[in-house]
Amino acid sequence: MALLQRIAIVGVGLIGASMARAAREYGAAQSVALYDLSPGVRDRARALGLGEVFDEIGAAVADADLVVFATPVGAMGAAMQAAAPWLKPGAIVTDVGSVKQAVVAAIGPHLPPGVVFVPGHPLAGTEHSGPDAGFAQLFQNRWFIATPIGDSRAEQDASQKLAAFWQTLGARTETMTPERHDVVLAVVSHLPHLIAFNIVAMAEDLETVTESEVVKYSASGFRDFTRIAASDPTMWRDVFLNNRDAVLEVLGRFSEDLSALQRAIRWGEGDKLYDLFDRARRMRREVIDAGQDTAAPNFGRDQER
Numbered sequence: 001m002a003l004l005q006r007i008a009i010v011g012v013g014l015i016g017a018s019m020a021r022a023a024r025e026y027g028a029a030q031s032v033a034l035y036d037l038s039p040g041v042r043d044r045a046r047a048l049g050l051g052e053v054f055d056e057i058g059a060a061v062a063d064a065d066l067v068v069f070a071t072p073v074g075a076m077g078a079a080m081q082a083a084a085p086w087l088k089p090g091a092i093v094t095d096v097g098s099v100k101q102a103v104v105a106a107i108g109p110h111l112p113p114g115v116v117f118v119p120g121h122p123l124a125g126t127e128h129s130g131p132d133a134g135f136a137q138l139f140q141n142r143w144f145i146a147t148p149i150g151d152s153r154a155e156q157d158a159s160q161k162l163a164a165f166w167q168t169l170g171a172r173t174e175t176m177t178p179e180r181h182d183v184v185l186a187v188v189s190h191l192p193h194l195i196a197f198n199i200v201a202m203a204e205d206l207e208t209v210t211e212s213e214v215v216k217y218s219a220s221g222f223r224d225f226t227r228i229a230a231s232d233p234t235m236w237r238d239v240f241l242n243n244r245d246a247v248l249e250v251l252g253r254f255s256e257d258l259s260a261l262q263r264a265i266r267w268g269e270g271d272k273l274y275d276l277f278d279r280a281r282r283m284r285r286e287v288i289d290a291g292q293d294t295a296a297p298n299f300g301r302d303q304e305r
Contacts, residue, residue, distance in 0.1 A: 002030040003168050004161075008061040010079050011070035012036040012045045012053075013232070014125060015096045017134025019068060019169070020050040025136040028168040035060035036131075037075075044131045058086035066165065069095040069107070074238035077106030089114035092158045096122055098185055098235075100147045100178035102242035108149070116158040119147045119178060121185070122171060127230035140170035141291065147178040186246040191254060193236060194247070196228035 007029040009016045016034070023029040032051030036042050039055075046053045054060040061067045061083045069076050076095060087093070093115055097103045100119050111117050124142040126133065144166040148159045163173040176184070203214045203222065218226070240247055264272040 002027050003165055004029045004065045006031045006033065006064045007066040007068065007165075008033040008035070008064035009051070009068045009070055010035050010057060010060065010083065011072075011075075012041050012050065012131045012134075013070060013235075014129050014133040014138075015122065016068070016070035017045070017048070017050055017131040018124075018136065018138040019070065019096075019134075020045075021134055021136040022139060022169040024051070026168050026170065028165055029066075033060045033064060037071075037079075041131055048131055050131060050134070057082045061091075062086045063088055064091060066092045066094065066162070069093070069097075072232075072235050072238045073097040073099050073102060073106075073242045076103055077110070080107045080110045084110045084112050084115075087112055087115045091115050092162060093117045094120045094162055096120065098189060098239055099243040100181045104147075104149055104178055116154050117149070118155065118158050118162050119149065120162060120166075121145045121147070121181065122166065123189075124171070125231075127227050129232040129235075137170070139166070142171050144171040144173050145181055146173065146175050147181050148175065149178065182243050182246045183249075186243060186250045190239060190243060190247050191250050193228055193231060194240065194251070195254075196225040197236070199225050200229040 007019075007023060009019055009032065012020070012034050016036075020032045020034060023032050034042075034045050034051045034053045035055075035057045036045065042053050042055065045051070057079065064087075067083065067087060069079055071079050076097060080093070093107065093111065094117070095103050095107065097119075098121055100121065103119055104117075107117060107119075122139055122142060122144045124138050126138075144163075146159055146162060148155055159175070166173055199222070203209075204211055206214075214222070261273075261276065263269075264276075
């Protein structure tokens with residue numbers, strides 16, 4: 001028997017499409033309703049058989065036990081406003097945005113009585129986007145972080161149901177405040193993406209080497225940056241604009257440390273460089289020990305030709 005009778009997913013990109021596939025494959029929902037603002041995306045979702053696709057957001061969310069907003073962060077407020085009149089009493093609303101305080105501020109004012117909002121964020125993804133990129137196994141052994149904003153009985157029950165839903169999709173679940181989430185993600189996700197975008201753009205603009213040389217001789221380090229930098233630009237634009245304070249705080253610390261590293265290189269301070277690199281290597285071991293990556297040679301990728 002399915003965990004939920006009906007779920008509705010608003011936004012059919014990588015995460016939305018993967019949720020639709022996983023919900024049916026693992027028995028998390030009896031039926032999946034889908035809506036996307038783009039007619040082309042809706043047509044593609046139909047062609048892929050991801051679920052019952054609707055041309056109006058109201059028809060998609062009506063009668064849903066769980067409504068998931070999987071749009072870019074900047075679009076969630078408008079999507080929630082459009083969906084609100086159609087939500088049934090007792091429905092649970094959640095999201096998958098990688099910023100939480102801004103999403104709470106955008107969705108909260110439009111929440112109708114009798115509907116419970118539990119913000120959330122699955123820490124899963126690839127550099128690909130769109131409905132074709134979705135696959136059911138995306139959330140296996142990944143973290144889903146819930147950031148509940150209240151502690152009423154209804155909110156506690158909704159949080160438990162949401163955790164059970166994501167566990168059925170294969171995810172591990174954790175809870176923290178929206179404020180804590182935004183700082184943690186600024187460190188582990190947002191700043192690394194910002195650095196990758198900047199390094200790849202810098203390489204393209206660098207006048208001392210040609211773009212063709214950068215592409216032809218890409219070593220593994222730069223290649224990995226290009227994978228991160230291939231992420232959806234709309235999503236990441238919204239992330240940085242909506243998590244501005246936390247990102248700027250972490251970026252300031254990074255800039256200070258980078259300046260210290262620059263001085264160590266300039267003055268030949270090998271001990272300082274070694275200590276920094278050794279600390280970083282220990283962190284890599286901790287990531288592997290925590291099951292967040294593989295220790296296989298070349299990070300588990302096929303060997304280069």
